[in-house]
Amino acid sequence: MTIREIKAKSILRKYKKVETWFLTCYGMNLYRGCHHNCVYCDGRSEKYRVDGEFGEDVAVKVNAIELLRRELDPKRKRTPFKRGYVGVGGGVGDSYQPVEKKYELTRKTLQILYKKNFPVHVLTKSTLVERDVDILKEINEQQRAIVSFSFSSVDDKISSIFEPGVPPPSERLETLSFFKNEGIACGMFLLPVIPFLTDKPELMEESIRTASEVGVDFIVFGGMTLKDGRQKDYFYNTINKAYPELITEYHTIYKGDKWGNAIGAYYESIHRTFNSIAKKYKIPKRIPPHLYRDILSENDRVIVILEHIDYLLKVQGKPSPYGYAAYSISKLQGPLSDMKGDLQRLKGVGKVTEKIILEILKTGSSSYYEKLLIG
Numbered sequence: 001m002t003i004r005e006i007k008a009k010s011i012l013r014k015y016k017k018v019e020t021w022f023l024t025c026y027g028m029n030l031y032r033g034c035h036h037n038c039v040y041c042d043g044r045s046e047k048y049r050v051d052g053e054f055g056e057d058v059a060v061k062v063n064a065i066e067l068l069r070r071e072l073d074p075k076r077k078r079t080p081f082k083r084g085y086v087g088v089g090g091g092v093g094d095s096y097q098p099v100e101k102k103y104e105l106t107r108k109t110l111q112i113l114y115k116k117n118f119p120v121h122v123l124t125k126s127t128l129v130e131r132d133v134d135i136l137k138e139i140n141e142q143q144r145a146i147v148s149f150s151f152s153s154v155d156d157k158i159s160s161i162f163e164p165g166v167p168p169p170s171e172r173l174e175t176l177s178f179f180k181n182e183g184i185a186c187g188m189f190l191l192p193v194i195p196f197l198t199d200k201p202e203l204m205e206e207s208i209r210t211a212s213e214v215g216v217d218f219i220v221f222g223g224m225t226l227k228d229g230r231q232k233d234y235f236y237n238t239i240n241k242a243y244p245e246l247i248t249e250y251h252t253i254y255k256g257d258k259w260g261n262a263i264g265a266y267y268e269s270i271h272r273t274f275n276s277i278a279k280k281y282k283i284p285k286r287i288p289p290h291l292y293r294d295i296l297s298e299n300d301r302v303i304v305i306l307e308h309i310d311y312l313l314k315v316q317g318k319p320s321p322y323g324y325a326a327y328s329i330s331k332l333q334g335p336l337s338d339m340k341g342d343l344q345r346l347k348g349v350g351k352v353t354e355k356i357i358l359e360i361l362k363t364g365s366s367s368y369y370e371k372l373l374i375g
């Protein structure tokens with residue numbers, strides 16, 4: 001394993017539109033590459049241009065803290081910062097991977113975000129996050145902190161094959177329970193489930209039931225993508241060694257889509273299974289409104305809920321105009337409440353959507369949405 005110290009040009013990424021899976025308006029990668037070395041990690045694909053051998057080589061942005069201080073200095077900024085969670089946990093490197101013990105970039109980042117009064121959403125697979133409970137509690141009291149863990153299932157044995165560098169799911173669940181007891185909102189990202197292994201209804205139910213017993217506030221679910229090239233080659237190599245009998249089945253669902261998607265029928269089937277189990281345990285399938293009502297701007301609250309409705313309908317195979325309406329709203333300069341009575345002028349907004357928007361503006365949520373969320 002190698003560790004390379006590099007200097008980044010910038011650190012804080014501002015999203016064009018609120019990110020509705022994680023509720024973040026800003027994000028950052030403190031490390032490039034990840035010693036956790038999950039076999040399915042899409043950070044390995046050529047698309048992300050991570051130098052070196054993924055899983056072995058990690059680059060540490062040693063000037064990240066200095067950059068962050070500068071980038072968050074209001075004197076240097078013409079427009080005010082957006083209200084919204086800052087995402088701590090990168091797609092190309094877990095913020096609590098082993099190098100964090102030495103460099104403490106994530107801890108120092110949290111300290112700065114606390115001083116600057118930002119809410120934080122941490123997504124990790126490492127129990128090292130417990131080290132920062134003190135600062136996360138301070139952030140939670142001042143604004144809000146959410147601690148989420150990702151899982152492919154709660155099966156320790158399967159995890160040891162596909163997630164060789166992370167603590168087993170049983171320990172991750174203990175850490176979630178620890179944060180819940182500290183009064184911090186927690187989520188499970190059951191993402192990605194591994195086809196033909198952790199997507200089986202019995203194992204999915206065990207994962208959801210266990211998370212529900214821990215008291216998670218939501219479970220966000222998703223299937224696996226597999227892009228041609230390094231990601232697919234590495235994954236198939238492991239399947240050939242550990243489960244050679246499954247390789248033909250993989251070929252039937254991953255057919256070289258440029259985004260790495262499996263065929264639609266596969267995703268529809270696992271979502272059906274997930275939805276029926278989540279309904280049984282009454283678990284929200286997206287981050288619920290009470291965790292962002294007081295955090296996001298009114299336009300972003302509406303965008304999040306409309307995009308969530310759009311997603312929840314589409315995974316049931318139903319048509320939806322709500323994603324288009326959310327997109328139109330994301331282009332607005334002023335607050336939606338200034339347009340009351342005139343909302344149908346927005347592209348994608350008809351009578352029904354208008355009613356939903358008005359309810360969100362008044363109450364912070366929508367009864368139609370709440371039903372979909374746990375129904």
Ligand code: SF4
Pocket residue numbers: 034035036037038041042043090091092093094125
């Ligand atoms: S922890 Fe996340 S970033 Fe790291 S290898 Fe696993 S999936 Fe990739």
